[in-house]
Amino acid sequence: MKEFQQNIIDIHTHILPGIDDGSKDVETSVKQLKIMADLGVTDVICTPHFITNFYENGLKKRIHAAEKLSKALEKEKVPIRIHLGSEVLLDSKSLENIKLEKLNIQGTNYVLVESEMIAFPADFTEILYYLVKAGYTPILAHPERYNEVKKDPNIIENFLHRNVLIQINSRSLLGDYGKEAENAAWHLLHNGWVHFLASDNHCRNDNYNLILARNLIEKKxxxxxxxxxxxxxxxxxxxxxxxxxxxxxESNKQNRKTFFEKILERFIR
Ligand SMILES: [Fe+2]
Structure with missing residues (x-):
């Protein structure tokens, strides 16, 4: 049986057809969006990769793909709204690219950004600083998957102090990226350092799991x-x-700690 929710908004998807490693064509996107609409998703932000010298999905390219998809959704009567965005792999050219190619989320000052998984580049916080200074609010995509965060999830609090919001992936909570990412994601949640849960849907199968992960948060x-x-x-x-x-x-954080975390804390003190 399908688990039904309403008014869910998925802010991170690779569902624009044929422009990155996500949906390969319009048919795949429509099929996936139908599944999402059936589960209660009303709005989807399309965030194809923008990676310098690799996936340079500028404004024109994204608008063209979005128009094709919108027409197909209208034809198939799929009740879901799509919004334009991007997932920007941060580098020294990012601010320039965001301004030039309008990589921010359509009509907002928010911009979804990511890092290399292996390590944050040395100038990562500096680049974020310049984005914030220029008036953008960066949303860091799936930090629980980055090596440095897996080792020490507490480093994420520092990003919040730098006006950066945090988005975790539904698949992380379900253990699809391994135990370390799963633990890191729950740690961030329990500390109140997460602002968005999203699918990062690459349309690789029909198994859309945002609602499943959402229900787990509700339960835990x-x-x-x-x-x-x-x-x-x-x-x-x-x-x-x-x-x-x-x-x-602080008291809420304390209440969210498990019995074993509280016991452990006593011994460490
Ligand atoms: Fe992504």
Whole structure:
């Protein structure tokens, strides 16, 4: 049986046809978006990769793919809205590219960014600083998958102090990227350092699991957090409203700790 939710917004997908390592054609995108609409997703932000000298998906290319997809969705009567964005692999040219190719999420100051998995480049925080200074709010995609974060998830708090928002992948919570990424994702959640849960859907199979991961958050944490990450913050993003960086008090964090974490803490003290 399908698990049904409503008004879910997926802010990270590779569903624009034929322009990166995501959906290969319009038919694949429509098929996948039908599945998502059936599960209660109303809005999808299309975030194809922008990687200098590799996937240079500029504005024209993305608009062209979005128009083709919109026509097909209308024809098939799929009740889902698509919005234009990008997933920018940060490098020294990023600010210039974001301005020139409008890589921010359509009509907003938010921009989805990523790093190399192996390590944050030496100038990573400097590049983020220049994005923030120029008026953008960066959203860091799936940090739980980066090696440095897997080793020490606590380094993520520093990004929030630098006006960077955090998006984790649904597949991480389900253990699809391994135990370390799974643990890191839950650690970030329990500390209130996550602002969005998204699918990072590459249309490689029909197994759309954002709702499954959302339900797990509802079960392990609470329904407010599940709503915050899949409905409330994504809606604020689309409306270009301000999103709170720190939303958990210290006592809330303490309450979220498991019995064993609390015991361990006592021994460490
Ligand atoms: Fe992605």
């Amino acid at each position: 944490i609470d329904s407010y957090t599940a709503d915050l990450l899949t409905k409330i913050n994504p809606k604020k993003l689309l409306d270009n409203e301000k999103i709170t960086f720190f939303y958990l008090s």
